[in-house]
Amino acid sequence: MTVNVATLGFPRIGLRRELKFALESYWAGKSTLADLDAAASGLRVAHWARQKALGADILPSNDFSLYDHVLDTSALIGAVPARYDWDGETVDAGTYFAMARGTQGHPGGGDAGHAGCGHSHDTTAQEMTKWFDTNYHFMVPELTAGQRFRIASTKIFDEFAEAKALGYTTRPVLLGPVSYLMLAKGKAVEPLALLPDLLDVYAQILARLAKAGADWVQIDEPCLALDLDDAQRTAFERAYARLATRGPKLMLTTYFGGLGDNLDLVATLPVHGLHLDLVRAPDQLEPVLERVQPHVLLSLGVIDGRNIWRANLPDLYWRLKEHAARRDLVIAPSCSLLHVPVDLALETGLDPEIAQWLAFAVQKVEELAALAKALNEGEDASFAAFSASRIAAVARRTSARIHDGQVSARLAALDESAARRAAPFAQRRTAQQQRLGLPAYPTTTIGSFPQTAEVRKARAAHIRGEIDAAAYDRYLRVETRAAVKWQEDIGLDVLVHGEFERNDMVQYFGEQLAGFAFTRAGWVQSYGSRCVRPPILYGDVSRPAPMTVGWWRYAQDQTDRPMKGMLTGPVTILNWSFVRDDQPRAVSCRQIALAIRDEVLDLEAAGAAIIQIDEAALREGLPLRRGEWQHYLDWAVESFRIAASGVRDDTQIHTHMCYSEFNDIIRAIGDMDADVISIETARSQMELLDAFATYAYPNEVGPGVYDIHSPRIPATQEMTDLLTLAGRHVPASQIWVNPDCGLKTRKWDEVRPALEAMVAAAHAMRAVGGRDVR
Ligand code: GLN
Ligand code: ZN
Numbered sequence: 001m002t003v004n005v006a007t008l009g010f011p012r013i014g015l016r017r018e019l020k021f022a023l024e025s026y027w028a029g030k031s032t033l034a035d036l037d038a039a040a041s042g043l044r045v046a047h048w049a050r051q052k053a054l055g056a057d058i059l060p061s062n063d064f065s066l067y068d069h070v071l072d073t074s075a076l077i078g079a080v081p082a083r084y085d086w087d088g089e090t091v092d093a094g095t096y097f098a099m100a101r102g103t104q105g106h107p108g109g110g111d112a113g114h115a116g117c118g119h120s121h122d123t124t125a126q127e128m129t130k131w132f133d134t135n136y137h138f139m140v141p142e143l144t145a146g147q148r149f150r151i152a153s154t155k156i157f158d159e160f161a162e163a164k165a166l167g168y169t170t171r172p173v174l175l176g177p178v179s180y181l182m183l184a185k186g187k188a189v190e191p192l193a194l195l196p197d198l199l200d201v202y203a204q205i206l207a208r209l210a211k212a213g214a215d216w217v218q219i220d221e222p223c224l225a226l227d228l229d230d231a232q233r234t235a236f237e238r239a240y241a242r243l244a245t246r247g248p249k250l251m252l253t254t255y256f257g258g259l260g261d262n263l264d265l266v267a268t269l270p271v272h273g274l275h276l277d278l279v280r281a282p283d284q285l286e287p288v289l290e291r292v293q294p295h296v297l298l299s300l301g302v303i304d305g306r307n308i309w310r311a312n313l314p315d316l317y318w319r320l321k322e323h324a325a326r327r328d329l330v331i332a333p334s335c336s337l338l339h340v341p342v343d344l345a346l347e348t349g350l351d352p353e354i355a356q357w358l359a360f361a362v363q364k365v366e367e368l369a370a371l372a373k374a375l376n377e378g379e380d381a382s383f384a385a386f387s388a389s390r391i392a393a394v395a396r397r398t399s400a401r402i403h404d405g406q407v408s409a410r411l412a413a414l415d416e417s418a419a420r421r422a423a424p425f426a427q428r429r430t431a432q433q434q435r436l437g438l439p440a441y442p443t444t445t446i447g448s449f450p451q452t453a454e455v456r457k458a459r460a461a462h463i464r465g466e467i468d469a470a471a472y473d474r475y476l477r478v479e480t481r482a483a484v485k486w487q488e489d490i491g492l493d494v495l496v497h498g499e500f501e502r503n504d505m506v507q508y509f510g511e512q513l514a515g516f517a518f519t520r521a522g523w524v525q526s527y528g529s530r531c532v533r534p535p536i537l538y539g540d541v542s543r544p545a546p547m548t549v550g551w552w553r554y555a556q557d558q559t560d561r562p563m564k565g566m567l568t569g570p571v572t573i574l575n576w577s578f579v580r581d582d583q584p585r586a587v588s589c590r591q592i593a594l595a596i597r598d599e600v601l602d603l604e605a606a607g608a609a610i611i612q613i614d615e616a617a618l619r620e621g622l623p624l625r626r627g628e629w630q631h632y633l634d635w636a637v638e639s640f641r642i643a644a645s646g647v648r649d650d651t652q653i654h655t656h657m658c659y660s661e662f663n664d665i666i667r668a669i670g671d672m673d674a675d676v677i678s679i680e681t682a683r684s685q686m687e688l689l690d691a692f693a694t695y696a697y698p699n700e701v702g703p704g705v706y707d708i709h710s711p712r713i714p715a716t717q718e719m720t721d722l723l724t725l726a727g728r729h730v731p732a733s734q735i736w737v738n739p740d741c742g743l744k745t746r747k748w749d750e751v752r753p754a755l756e757a758m759v760a761a762a763h764a765m766r767a768v769g770g771r772d773v774r
Pocket of ligand 1: 616
């Protein structure tokens with residue numbers, strides 16, 4: 001019996017983000033398409049050679065992408081919306097990038113951090129959204145009634161041939177037809193209704209791959225880890241009855257969760273192989289072994305493709321040994337390695353003790369190779385790798401760097417009152433109104449002002465040591481002072497300091513908290529050419545010193561108007577970091593909550609009357625299965641409340657969330673009990689407020705009155721219209737006036753007129769209906 005190693009997909013961006021720079025240079029017109037193609041080919045070739053050298057037996061192809069693999073699939077099957085004026089033949093680079101980025105007016109490169117609100121910047125680009133519960137964004141397919149499909153891109157065949165010419169017979173990766181349709185948005189059509197036509201094209205694709213010499217195809221159906229309805233189950237049955245019987249063998253690849261109640265369905269599909277995520281769902285192996293046909297080749301995802309921890313190889317060996325003696329197996333990461341950084345070897349700045357606990361993509365392939373060798377040849381064959389792995393596991397478990405007795409003692413001592421404001425909202429509101437004396441329809445912004453090229457340049461120069469801390473600080477003060485002055489001048493009611501000192505809303509805090517480590521080159525693709533470097537949460541979290549009080553105080557000193565303290569919330573810090581796998585996420589989150597609570601109290605003591613705790617990522621942390629939502633929401637909301645609840649009645653807590661699709665969690669959001677919440681609504685034209693029609697949101701709310709993702713300057717009238725609309729669902733006395741997210745990605749030329757118009761809108765509202773309030 002043989003154990004082989006597969007990788008399912010390797011990071012595309014390159015060891016030094018070569019793809020990012022090649023793309024951005026091409027988009028900027030500084031290089032040609034041929035240059036871009038050459039760079040892309042160089043990366044593919046390097047990645048195959050690297051994976052092979054590391055010991056992978058089964059190499060993927062078509063895992064590479066110039067932008068996104070879902071977009072690649074749309075190109076492959078010719079699903080190009082009419083507005084791109086496509087000739088209907090082949091999807092060329094022009095059409096492809098138009099679908100990805102629109103044809104004008106999008107911000108260029110820069111790793112400004114998270115995609116934030118998770119949508120594209122241009123009205124003409126396809127919509128972008130998160131790939132399951134990852135921080136990777138895909139381009140949402142748009143399908144219409146009467147949609148036709150045809151093979152319209154040769155990428156998957158070209159890349160197979162490219163590898164073949166180098167002597168590698170790869171296993172092409174193809175997003176499965178049912179997951180593709182389930183991820184698509186239909187205009188006047190239910191996407192699954194298009195399945196029969198789509199299957200015709202998939203059958204052609206598979207036949208062509210077989211003809212080119214592909215024995216196996218990795219067909220990804222991550223939707224098999226979701227709750228499925230009957231129509232979706234039937235779609236899977238139809239699809240695989242059609243596709244699995246001829247052509248190459250199909251490795252049906254599932255990840256991001258267990259099959260759960262879909263196991264019966266999967267067990268009947270006539271595929272030749274099945275990949276399981278045994279990291280997220282370790283317990284599914286036994287039931288799967290019982291249910292699937294003995295001839296089905298199992299691919300066991302035993303190495304965590306979503307996190308950066310080193311595996312415990314001896315443990316895995318003992319877990320797999322018996323199975324490997326009885327049947328051929330493939331071992332693999334739980335999912336594509338797209339979601340982890342490339343190579344730990346670049347991390348020369350990491351604390352060596354922490355570094356030895358980590359494994360990036362390269363190290364994960366090495367781990368798989370060592371594990372396979374031991375399973376094939378006996379444990380001693382991987383003696384060195386196993387000892388190192390065992391030593392690292394023990395070292396991590398017992399390290400004093402991880403465990404801080406004070407943190408656990410504090411958590412243990414928390415009683416329920418820590419997560420509850422002293423007084424109910426009505427009483428707090430009166431106290432806050434007295435203290436703040438704000439007008440009706442108070443105006444504010446979400447926090448950041450433009451991170452201009454100069455701001456980023458100054459930061460980069462400071463990091464490189466070209467300007468010292470004092471000079472950098474002076475520069476930031478000038479920017480902050482100017483922003484405060486300008487806000488006063490245009491008549492905003494509640495001011496912000498502008499966040500010029502922050503690189504990223506999570507990194508900025510992580511760098512100041514105990515328990516976090518940072519990489520130099522640990523980039524992970526977020527969307528297109530954009531990458532993030534998630535902090536690594538490795539140990540118990542505490543806050544050695546105030547993190548934001550200095551900047552808050554400086555800004556407040558410039559004005560008599562209230563200056564908001566500005567913090568990132570515990571759930572968002574957790575969801576945008578690589579987190580510990582040695583304790584429940586809920587525990588890590590509570591620890592961060594305590595640290596943020598300390599900061600909140602320090603801001604209050606310094607005199608802040610309003611403190612905003614952003615929870616931009618609260619919704620995206622929702623588990624993929626509905627049955628697990630409540631548990632998550634319980635601890636997430638509790639964590640926010642621990643962070644927020646230490647303050648006096650007359651201190652106003654704001655929170656901000658940048659997404660509009662939270663109708664189904666509106667009650668949990670109400671339970672957060674923030675005094676004021678600002679939310680994205682502008683692009684969904686207040687659709688969100690429907691949620692408030694059925695649920696009387698108890699506290700105050702700032703429905704974003706304009707879309708900061710677009711450079712367009714909104715007219716005052718549009719904003720008063722939206723505010724009037726909002727007034728039908730929420731009492732006017734509860735409404736705040738603000739943009740729908742932070743302004744860091746915008747230019748001052750856009751921000752100035754937009755906010756002036758917004759203040760005018762608030763004044764207009766006060767003039768007509770402001771009397772009932774405050
Ligand atoms: N305060 C942050 C800002 O204004 C919030 C960003 C976000 O929610 N994505 O940039
Ligand atoms: Zn936002």
